Amino acid sequence: MSILVKDITKYYNNVPVLKGCTLELKEEKITCIMGPSGSGKTTLLRILMGLTQADSGLIEGLDKKRITAVFQEDRLCGYLDSITNIKLVCRKELGIERIQVELEAVGLADIQNKKVSHLSGGMKRRVAIVRAMLADNDIIVMDEPFKGLDEQLKCQVIEYVKQKSMGKTVVIVTHDKKEVEQLEAELVYLNSSQ
Amino acid sequence: MKKISSILYAFRYKIFAAAFWLLFWQVLSMAVNKSILLASPATTIIAFVNLVYKTVFWKSVLFSFIKIMAGFIIAVGIGILFAILAWRFLVIKELITPFMKVIQATPVASFIILALLWIPSKNLSILTSFLMTVPVIYTNVLQGILSTDEKLLEMAKVFRISSLRKARYLYIPAVAPYFFTASTVGLGLCWKAGIAAEVIAIPKNSIGEQLYTAKLYLMTGELFAWTFVIIVVSVVTEKLFTAALARLLKAVT
Numbered sequence: 001m002s003i004l005v006k007d008i009t010k011y012y013n014n015v016p017v018l019k020g021c022t023l024e025l026k027e028e029k030i031t032c033i034m035g036p037s038g039s040g041k042t043t044l045l046r047i048l049m050g051l052t053q054a055d056s057g058l059i060e061g062l063d064k065k066r067i068t069a070v071f072q073e074d075r076l077c078g079y080l081d082s083i084t085n086i087k088l089v090c091r092k093e094l095g096i097e098r099i100q101v102e103l104e105a106v107g108l109a110d111i112q113n114k115k116v117s118h119l120s121g122g123m124k125r126r127v128a129i130v131r132a133m134l135a136d137n138d139i140i141v142m143d144e145p146f147k148g149l150d151e152q153l154k155c156q157v158i159e160y161v162k163q164k165s166m167g168k169t170v171v172i173v174t175h176d177k178k179e180v181e182q183l184e185a186e187l188v189y190l191n192s193s194q
Numbered sequence: 195m196k197k198i199s200s201i202l203y204a205f206r207y208k209i210f211a212a213a214f215w216l217l218f219w220q221v222l223s224m225a226v227n228k229s230i231l232l233a234s235p236a237t238t239i240i241a242f243v244n245l246v247y248k249t250v251f252w253k254s255v256l257f258s259f260i261k262i263m264a265g266f267i268i269a270v271g272i273g274i275l276f277a278i279l280a281w282r283f284l285v286i287k288e289l290i291t292p293f294m295k296v297i298q299a300t301p302v303a304s305f306i307i308l309a310l311l312w313i314p315s316k317n318l319s320i321l322t323s324f325l326m327t328v329p330v331i332y333t334n335v336l337q338g339i340l341s342t343d344e345k346l347l348e349m350a351k352v353f354r355i356s357s358l359r360k361a362r363y364l365y366i367p368a369v370a371p372y373f374f375t376a377s378t379v380g381l382g383l384c385w386k387a388g389i390a391a392e393v394i395a396i397p398k399n400s401i402g403e404q405l406y407t408a409k410l411y412l413m414t415g416e417l418f419a420w421t422f423v424i425i426v427v428s429v430v431t432e433k434l435f436t437a438a439l440a441r442l443l444k445a446v447t
Contacts, residue, residue, distance in 0.1 A: 049352045068353060075349040079367055080447070088363055089353040135353055 001061045002027045003048070003139070003169060008057035010043055017043045021057070023188050030162070030170040032180045035190030041173045042072060044190070045141050048171065068137040070145040074124040078117030082108070082127045085116055089135040102130045106157050121148045126157060133164040140165055142172045146179055158182045233415040241415035242422060250399065258319065258401040259427060262388035265323025266381060272324075273331025273376075280332070281339045294329040302326065306391045315395035319402070322391035327380035334376035338369030362446055370443050377439065378432055385428040 003025040010018040018040035025031045033041050046052040048059065049067055068089070076085050086099050100112060106126040116124060125148050132140055145161070146154045161170075162183060174180065180187050202209065216235055223234040233241070245251045276294075280287035302322065309321050342365055350360050392402020401420060408416040 051348050051351065066354070069349075071345070071349065073345060075345050077346065077363060077367070080363065084363075088359060089355060 003059065003061040003171075005044070005048075006058045006060070008044070008047060008054045008059065010040065010047065010052065010054050012043075018047075018054070021190070025061075025169060025171055026186060027061075027169055028167050030165060030172060030183050030185035031188055032172045032174050032183065032185040033188050033190055034174060034177075034180070039190040041190055042143055045069075045143055045171065045173060048139075049141055062139070065138040066136050067139045067141060068132040068135045069140070070125075070128050070132045070142040072143040072147075074116075074128045076116045076124055076128060076131075079115060081113055081115055082119070083112045085127060086131045086134055089131055091136065094134065099130070099134065102134060103127070106130060106160050107153055122150070122153065125149060126153075129157060129161065133161070137168060140168055140170045142170070144173055144175070146174070146176070154179075155182065230412050230414055233418045237415040238418040238422065241413070242419035245416065245419055245423075250404075253399045254401050254404050255423065255427065257397070257399050258388065258392060259431075261317070261319040261400070262323045262384050263431070265320040265388065266327050266384045268320070269324045269327035269380065269384075270331055270377070273328045274335050274373075276328075277332050277335035277339060280336055287336075290332070294332050297325055298329045302387045302390055303394075305387075306394050309391075310395060316397040316400075318391045318395040318397065319388040319400070323384040323388040326383040326387040330376045330380045330383065331373070334372040335369055338372030339365060341372070342368040366443070367447055374436060374439065377435060381432045381435060382428060385424060385431075389424055 005021055005023045005025070008018050008021040009016065017038070021040065021044060033044070035041050043052065047054050048062070049069055076082075077088070080088070082103065083096055083099050087094065087096075096112075100109075103109070103111065103126075106129065108123060108126055108130075111119060111123060116127065119127070125145065129142075129145055132142065142161075146157060149157060158179060159182075170185075172179075172183065172185065220235050223229070223232045223237075226232045229237055276286075276290050280290050305322060305325055306318065309318055313321060346364050347360075349355075350364060355363075389402050389405065392400045393406050394402075396403050396406050401424060405417065405420050408414075408420060
């Protein structure tokens with residue numbers, strides 16, 4: 001079932017961040033959301049993730065669905081290594097070898113013993129992406145996931161995301177049309193106060 | 195020889211500080227020139243060496259150590275439990291916090307004199323140590339829990355991380371620095387207040403009794419020696435406790 005966002009409105013300090021937002025996120029497809037700063041993209045994602053309540057409106061298609069996310073900030077535990085960060089959100093049965101394979105697929109070989117706080121921004125980003133992919137999910141929400149990656153790495157990671165998200169509903173906030181094309185994604189444009 | 199000299203070099207500032215204060219003490223005792231008022235370092239060392247050979251010395255150290263540490267450990271358990279309950283239930287926080295503030299503000303002597311009416315003198319140092327430590331542990335652990343990164347907690351909510359994993363990987367690392375500080379402060383307070391309680395209650399075969407006796411017979415050298423013993427035991431306990439805590443934290447996270 002697709003996710004239907006119907007007439008969602010959200011105010012912060014009496015200012016409308018989202019106003020009557022209506023869109024469809026197609027099942028088992030990647031949908032990219034673009035829009036100017038302040039158009040409510042992150043707020044919409046927060047509402048989808050259940051971190052913020054909309055002031056009015058309705059979202060259908062989220063019942064009993066498992067969501068994982070790549071946040072705008074990485075939200076990794078800096079004092080843990082990358083493997084422990086990933087194991088934290090995954091099933092116990094998920095082996096270290098499998099995680100290592102996934103990290104290598106995004107160009108992160110040999111970092112497993114390093115604490116995340118010692119990794120570069122681009123490395124942390126990729127760990128966060130692998131975390132979202134490996135945890136049990138039906139819906140993956142990503143807020144500017146490829147930010148901070150150089151072009152070559154970005155292509156590699158986008159291919160990884162495309163492969164791993166087959167059969168899943170994926171929502172990605174981005175500012176880059178090239179990413180939309182490479183992901184072969186549906187595009188939704190949010191205007192300000194929509 | 196080379197190793198010894200390199201160790202000495204590494205600790206040169208600490209060695210200098212220790213030598214400076216010993217010399218200061220010696221000069222001061224010579225200036226006062228009355229060993230009843232201020233025993234010299236030499237008198238203190240001799241008194242200490244004499245003490246160490248006596249069975250009553252070890253009995254007293256063991257007695258006080260067990261009682262004071264019992265009070266400390268109970269305070270740690272209760273302090274952590276109350277902090278978790280206060281974080282979880284606002285009504286409990288509103289009930290407990292003023293109680294903790296009253297304990298912190300009340301002079302130790304008031305506790306000791308009141309407690310003498312309620313409990314046997316041999317257990318007074320347990321209660322005093324407990325009362326000195328529990329508000330420190332409670333306040334710091336609660337603060338640590340509240341300082342847990344909100345963004346990580348949101349991540350935990352989205353990824354449906356279990357309560358046990360949240361406790362182990364999010365809350366415990368957040369609380370740890372606060373708890374370390376609280377334990378260090380609490381241990382120091384425990385020893386001060388615990389020994390003070392023993393000096394007033396004079397339980398048999400305790401450090402407090404030994405201090406009282408030394409004061410009664412104006413044996414200032416012994417008084418200083420016992421003070422030195424209290425400081426050493428307090429510092430060693432603190433070092434051992436924090437080392438054990440660091441290991442435990444590493445194992446848990």
